[in-house]
Amino acid sequence: MDDLLRIDDQLSDEQRLIRDTVKEFVADRILPDVADWFEEATFPVKELAPALGELGVLGMHLEGYGCAGLDAVSYGVACRELEAGDSGLRSFVSVQGSLAMFPIWKYGTDEQKEEWLPRMAAGDAIGCFGLTEPDHGSDPGGMRTHAKRDPSGDWILNGSKMWITNGSIADVAVVWAQTDEGVRGFVVPTDTPGFTAPEIHRKMSLRASVTSSLYFDDVRLPASAVLPGVKGLKGPLSCLSEARFGILWGVVGAARACLESAVDYSTSRTQFGKPIGAFQLTQEKLAWMAVGLGQSHLTALHLGQLKDAGTITPRQISFGKLANVRAALDIARQARSILGGNGITLEYPVIRHMNNLESVLTYEGTQEIHTLVLGEALTGLAAYR
Amino acid sequence: MNIVVCVKQVPDTATERKLRSDDKTLDRDAADGVINELCEYAVEEALLLKEAHGGEVTVLTMGPSKATDTIRKALAMGADKAVHLVDDALHGSDALSTSYAMAQTLKTIGFDVVILGSESTDARTGLLAAMLAERLGVPQLTQANKVDIDGTAIAIQRLTDYGHDKVEASLPAVVSVVEKINEPRYPSFKGIMAAKKKPVQTLGIAEAGIDASQVGLAGAWSEVVDFAAAPPRAAGTIVTDQGDGGTGAAEFLASKKFI
Numbered sequence: 214m215d216d217l218l219r220i221d222d223q224l225s226d227e228q229r230l231i232r233d234t235v236k237e238f239v240a241d242r243i244l245p246d247v248a249d250w251f252e253e254a255t256f257p258v259k260e261l262a263p264a265l266g267e268l269g270v271l272g273m274h275l276e277g278y279g280c281a282g283l284d285a286v287s288y289g290v291a292c293r294e295l296e297a298g299d300s301g302l303r304s305f306v307s308v309q310g311s312l313a314m315f316p317i318w319k320y321g322t323d324e325q326k327e328e329w330l331p332r333m334a335a336g337d338a339i340g341c342f343g344l345t346e347p348d349h350g351s352d353p354g355g356m357r358t359h360a361k362r363d364p365s366g367d368w369i370l371n372g373s374k375m376w377i378t379n380g381s382i383a384d385v386a387v388v389w390a391q392t393d394e395g396v397r398g399f400v401v402p403t404d405t406p407g408f409t410a411p412e413i414h415r416k417m418s419l420r421a422s423v424t425s426s427l428y429f430d431d432v433r434l435p436a437s438a439v440l441p442g443v444k445g446l447k448g449p450l451s452c453l454s455e456a457r458f459g460i461l462w463g464v465v466g467a468a469r470a471c472l473e474s475a476v477d478y479s480t481s482r483t484q485f486g487k488p489i490g491a492f493q494l495t496q497e498k499l500a501w502m503a504v505g506l507g508q509s510h511l512t513a514l515h516l517g518q519l520k521d522a523g524t525i526t527p528r529q530i531s532f533g534k535l536a537n538v539r540a541a542l543d544i545a546r547q548a549r550s551i552l553g554g555n556g557i558t559l560e561y562p563v564i565r566h567m568n569n570l571e572s573v574l575t576y577e578g579t580q581e582i583h584t585l586v587l588g589e590a591l592t593g594l595a596a597y598r
Numbered sequence: 599m600n601i602v603v604c605v606k607q608v609p610d611t612a613t614e615r616k617l618r619s620d621d622k623t624l625d626r627d628a629a630d631g632v633i634n635e636l637c638e639y640a641v642e643e644a645l646l647l648k649e650a651h652g653g654e655v656t657v658l659t660m661g662p663s664k665a666t667d668t669i670r671k672a673l674a675m676g677a678d679k680a681v682h683l684v685d686d687a688l689h690g691s692d693a694l695s696t697s698y699a700m701a702q703t704l705k706t707i708g709f710d711v712v713i714l715g716s717e718s719t720d721a722r723t724g725l726l727a728a729m730l731a732e733r734l735g736v737p738q739l740t741q742a743n744k745v746d747i748d749g750t751a752i753a754i755q756r757l758t759d760y761g762h763d764k765v766e767a768s769l770p771a772v773v774s775v776v777e778k779i780n781e782p783r784y785p786s787f788k789g790i791m792a793a794k795k796k797p798v799q800t801l802g803i804a805e806a807g808i809d810a811s812q813v814g815l816a817g818a819w820s821e822v823v824d825f826a827a828a829p830p831r832a833a834g835t836i837v838t839d840q841g842d843g844g845t846g847a848a849e850f851l852a853s854k855k856f857i
Contacts, residue, residue, distance in 0.1 A: 230670055230790050238784055269787025281787035291787075 214473045218507045220514060224290065231287050235294035238268060243298035248559040250421035254414070256301060258339060258382045258423070262309075266336025270295070270306055272314040274455075278330035280314075285520035289462030289513055297466030300569035301422030303459065308378045309333060311455035313340025316387050316398055319451070320442030325400050329385055341383035341410075343374035343401075343427050344449045350376075351582050351597075354446055358429065359391040360399060368392075368439065370399060370407075370432040376576065380410040380425025387440075388427070389449045398440035398448050407432040418572040454530050457577050458520060461533035462513045464541035464573060465506065467566045471541075471548035472502045474563050478552050489551070498551055502544045509537040528590045535583035542570040599653030599747070599769075602704060603644040603677065604714040604726070605637040607661050607668040611719050621815060622822040623690045624720060626662060633668040636715025638675075638782040639775050643745060644713050645676045646780065651747055654678045656707065660688060660699055666798070673793035674785030680798040681707055687803050690815030693721065697729030699813050703806040704734060709770055711752065716741050716774040727774035737767035743778040 221229065242264060250256060265271055272280040274288040283291070296303035314333050317325050317340075332338035349355045358372025370390055380386070386401045386408070401408060407430040412423060440448070476499060479490030489495050516533045519525040545567035549556040557564050574580050582597065589595045609615045609629035616625040644655045657672040657680040659665050669680045683703050691699060704712060712734075717724035731738030739745075742754035743762075752771050756763040757778065785793075803810055811817055837846035851857045 226667065226670060227790050227794060229667075230674060230785060231787060233671075234674075234784050234787075234790070267786060268784055269789075273787050281791055283787060283791070287787075 214469075214476055217503055218511070220507070220510050223514060224286070228284075228287050228290055231283070232290045232294055234268065235270070235291050236297075238264075239294055239298035239302075243302055247299045247302075247421055248562075248565065251299070251301075251565050252420070252559055254416070254420045256305065256382075256421050256423050258305070258379075261302075261305075262336035262339060264336070265306065266334060269334075270310075271336055272310040272318070272330065272334045274310065275314060275318045275330070275334075278318070278326055279334035280318075280330070285458065285525075286514065286517035288459065289517045292459040292463040293466035293469075293513070295466065296463030297470045299421050299565065300463065300467055300573055301419045303463040303466075304378050304419060304422050304573075307456045307459045307463070308342055309340055311459055312342035312452050313379075313383075313385065313387050315455050316342075316440060316443075316448065316452050317400060320398060320440040320448060321400065322437065322441060324437065325440070329400065333385075338384040339379055339382050341377050341379040341386045341425075341427075342449075342452065343377055343380075343386050343388040344453075345374060345376050347373060347375045347426075351579055353389070353449065354396075356389065356391055356396070358388070360397065360434070361392070362436075366436045368399065368434040368436065370401070370429040370434060372429050374427040376413070377410070377425045377427050378419075379423055380427050381412040382423050383410065386410075386427060387452075388429070395445045396448065397444060399434055399438050400440065401429075401432065401434060401438065405432050405434065416572075418568040420568075450527070453577055454527050457530045457534045458516065458525075460573060460577055461509075461516060461530065461537045464537050464570065465510045465513050467570060467573075468502075468506050468509065468541035468544040471545045471563050471566050472499070472506055474561050475499060475502065475548035475551040478555065478561070482553075495551060498547045502547050505540040505544050509540040512536055528586055531578065531583040531586040534578060535580055535587065538570065538574050539580060542567070542574055545570055599647065599651050600708060600710045601644045601647055601653055601655045602658050602707065602709040602712045603637075603640050603655060603672065604658050604700065604712065604730075605641065605668055605672050606634045606659065606715075606718050606720075607631040607665040608634045608718050608720040611635075615720070617822070617825050621690060622825060623815070626664070631664055631667060633671050634715055634718045634720075636717060636719075636775070636777060637668075637672075638715075639777055639779055640713045640715045641672045641675050641677060642780045642782040643773075643775050645783070647711070647713075647745065647747060653710070656681060656709075658700070658703060658707070659683065660691075660696065660703070662689075669798060670790075670793055671785055673796045673798075674789040675783055676789060677796075679796055682798055682800045683803075683806055684800055685803045685808075687810045687814050690818060691813045692818035692820045693723045693725045693729060694819045695813045695817045697726055697733055698817075699803070699806070699808050700726070701730055701733035702808045703801060704730070706801070706806050711747070711769055712772045713745075714772075714774050716776050727772050731772040734770075734772065737771045738774075739765045739767055739771055740774045742773055742775050745773055745775070745779070 269281040273283045276282040360368045360370045388399045409428045410425045412425050482489050548563045585596045610632045613629040616628045618625045655677040657677045660683040727740050739754040741756045744755035746753045750769045753766045
């Protein structure tokens with residue numbers, strides 16, 4: 214399918230090679246099996262994590278410690294191609310790189326970085342990020358998980374987290390907890406006594422992705438477990454800004470995959486003696502899908518350029534996350550309708566992307582919260598406080 | 599060991615490929631250029647040989663300026679440096695004149711072993727390895743699915759219908775590889791970033807010691823006289839099974855001399 218706006222002509226030679234490399238990897242290693250993983254609700258982390266590490270995908274936008282140090286647009290293009298495979302794959306990569314490696318890289322001690330980042334970049338160690346709780350999603354400031362110092366100087370961590378991608382397969386969790394000094398981040402090896410991470414089952418979305426609860430029952434951590442570089446909610450929120458940037462690019466890939474599938478189907482499926490793509494009703498759907506895709510793609514590229522210029526703001530990321538996920542979900546739903554009955558089977562990628570995008574709409578800031586961020590940006594009035 | 603791997607940029611096989619109406623050469627602007635698939639296996643084998651025996655891998659390509667994309671991919675996979683033979687005078691070279699130009703360049707840059715894919719997806723002549731070896735006066739070890747080097751001894755294995763051939767020679771030599779030989783690696787992101795800093799030497803025909811009269815359309819020994827689009831596939835024969843479907847199928851196969 215032609216890219217009508219030739220947006221990739223804006224990419225550098227290296228960015229195009231990154232695109233082609235990830236695309237090839239996804240075609241070779243993901244697309245042949247992802248429908249089965251989705252159906253079986255599994256993510257083959259042991260095979261994929263080292264392969265993704267070798268490729269350089271994990272922590273690709275960080276400098277040093279075995280990371281490639283890519284620019285923001287390259288990071289976005291890689292996320293786009295990963296999510297054209299499956300949102301679960303991109304989620305794995307986002308969580309590893311932007312939510313688990315990023316805070317260690319940005320706020321950690323040299324010892325924490327040396328211990329974890331090279332192994333995480335290689336895919337030998339898996340990370341997760343504990344912020345959301347059963348009763349505190351959009352309102353993380355109300356978190357109940359807390360850490361207290363005992364007289365020895367150790368931290369004692371108690372509480373629980375929910376909807377944690379990679380939780381049950383993680384070797385290390387970056388956990389945010391209330392302390393006497395406000396919210397602090399802790400680097401928690403998952404084999405620490407008192408840490409458990411049962412998997413959440415019966416999901417109908419992001420099935421090729423591991424989602425878990427985390428429980429901390431008097432988890433004793435040395436003083437060196439705390440991330441010294443940040444205090445307060447700005448710590449976790451800065452990580453979310455990194456990951457949301459990957460999402461607003463990633464969903465462009467999912468949307469493109471849906472449009473491609475719909476175009477293919479509409480030109481081969483015949484009804485009333487002609488391809489259904491020859492009917493004006495279908496063409497209108499396809500045209501608006503292409504418009505939505507192009508607009509979200511341009512938004513992603515623009516925000517990538519702002520991020521590379523170092524001027525991007527959280528509000529701009531909210532704009533992109535809100536606009537692009539909604540556009541992708543609309544495209545997926547339209548594609549589903551064009552594919553008719555075939556649109557609900559895993560023989561085609563559309564229903565898989567559509568169901569995945571329902572999670573992407575909610576996680577990392579719901580569409581409602583991002584709407585209110587924009588509302589506040591426009592009016593100066595914060596509606597959620 | 600000085601390993602030179604020859605790579606070629608070809609039009610993407612996933613897109614429609616065209617010849618130009620004016621000089622009947624390949625229309626390189628009509629399709630995206632990609633690295634010829636078998637060349638990736640050649641690059642991989644070159645990298646494996648380097649990893650086993652040390653030395654340096656040099657990528658050599660002959661092609662227009664946009665062939666730098668193909669060089670970049672080979673460098674990102676791990677090759678050390680590249681030589682790009684690019685000159686308008688080379689446009690329209692056939693297999694013989696290409697082998698002359700490549701051989702002259704190889705003499706200029708030097709080599710212990712030259713590795714290339716056994717054919718390209720555009721011209722599909724599969725001739726270059728043999729022609730290069732002849733022009734360079736070194737042994738040819740073609741269609742290899744396994745390569746072993748021990749000092750200056752080189753041995754390859756070639757799969758055949760009846761088993762496999764073992765071909766032995768001494769370096770310097772020219773080797774062509776088939777897709778069974780290895781599994782090409784993906785360029786890593788770090789490799790892509792590192793490739794930016796690797797040296798790429800651009801040579802024109804004069805610098806490579808190439809006689810202009812022996813290359814290009816005028817220097818080619820073969821000529822495309824005419825071409826036409828493949829005819830659309832004819833409608834098939836539909837035999838409705840009225841209890842005699844098996845007979846109908848057998849008669850069809852017999853008419854095509856399959857049975």
